[in-house]
Amino acid sequence: MQPKLLVVEDETRMLEEIQTYLLHEGFRVLNASNGKEALTIARSERPDLVVLDWMLPEKSGIDVVREIRQISNCGIIMVTARSDESDKIVGLEIGADDYLTKPFSLRELSSRIRALLRRLRGPEDRLMLLERDNLIISEAKCQVFQDGQEIQLTPTEFKILYTLAARPGMVFSRLQLLKAALADEYMGYERTMDSHIRNLRRKLGDDPANPRYIQTVYGFGYRFGEQS
Known part of the structure; x- marks a missing residue:
């Protein structure tokens, strides 16, 4: 927050x-x-x-x-x-x-x-809190705030967002993101990643044509925008 x-x-x-x-x-x-x-x-x-x-x-x-x-x-x-x-x-x-x-x-x-x-802030809090542009992402509490307002995400959506935001600019494949979000339960769900990304963009108000947060790298996967 x-x-x-x-x-x-x-x-x-x-x-x-x-x-x-x-x-x-x-x-x-x-x-x-x-x-x-x-x-x-x-x-x-x-x-x-x-x-x-x-x-x-x-x-x-x-x-x-x-x-x-x-x-x-x-x-x-x-x-x-x-x-x-x-x-x-x-x-x-x-x-x-x-x-x-x-x-x-x-x-x-x-x-x-x-x-x-x-x-x-204590050192432990800093390690578990990401500040990206107008987003605050708390790993400890599994919460995301945008301009002070909490954004309600599913556990899978949160893990995908946190994985991307923790390394801005780094490209993750769909499979890598699913492994991060679902651990050993990701098998057979790779095609669902695009749906999770669409839901995340909608909840964050991210324009798919010009995304501020989650950017598509065609042929590779997704990354969190470095300018954020």
């Missing part, structure tokens, strides 16, 4: 710009315009990461960080116009994970968010 973010910013225009950009990047985004509202949402929604302005009405960003740290180990990125090194140290010492000084680009913010989320 796509990470859930809480963006806390009292400047309405900036809040809207950040939220719009991060939604386009595929995140689930909640927002708050003051410290008290941020804490209420943090307690009820349990975000994976908080992007938090230092100067806020009702409660300061520093106070919000302190209280969030009493209930959650989520990632926290402080955003502020304060550039003094001592301010950065204070923010990090009370529990923030990263610090971004205004003005900043939305692209840099997105990169910082992704980097922090990668650090927060």
